[in-house]
Amino acid sequence: MGGQPDGLSGPDERPTAVTFAAPRLVLLDSVTQVEPVHAGRLIVTGSHGGASVVPYARAVRGWLYVFNDAGVGKDGAGIAALELLAADGIAAATVAHTSARIGEAADTWAHGVVSRVNAEASTLGVQVGKPLADQIRPA
16 A cells, blocks of 8 residues: 555545454354354354344344344344344444345455444444445454
């Protein structure tokens, strides 16, 4: 990047992309694979963001959980976890089902475009409509 700080390019140094630092990255094809050692980390899953993921995220509090929106579904079933986790102060986001394969955490990280965030994830700086991996720089 020619000696420019992260996110800056060109002579006028206007930001072209903003990234922020995050704890270590954990890729889990299913949230059921989360373990206590993952606490406090950026946990990217291939799981849908439905209510059934909530007990796993509550048991192991990550810095940020990422799920697939699974097309959102009837009554918002594919994103129900976002608000449930927000009530517990747990940051969570989903990526669009059209951008990443459900059940594949590596694809979620590499290609996922953020579709929704809860208030806690928004506070961290996660933005809707932008590729996940372009926004966050894991340790």
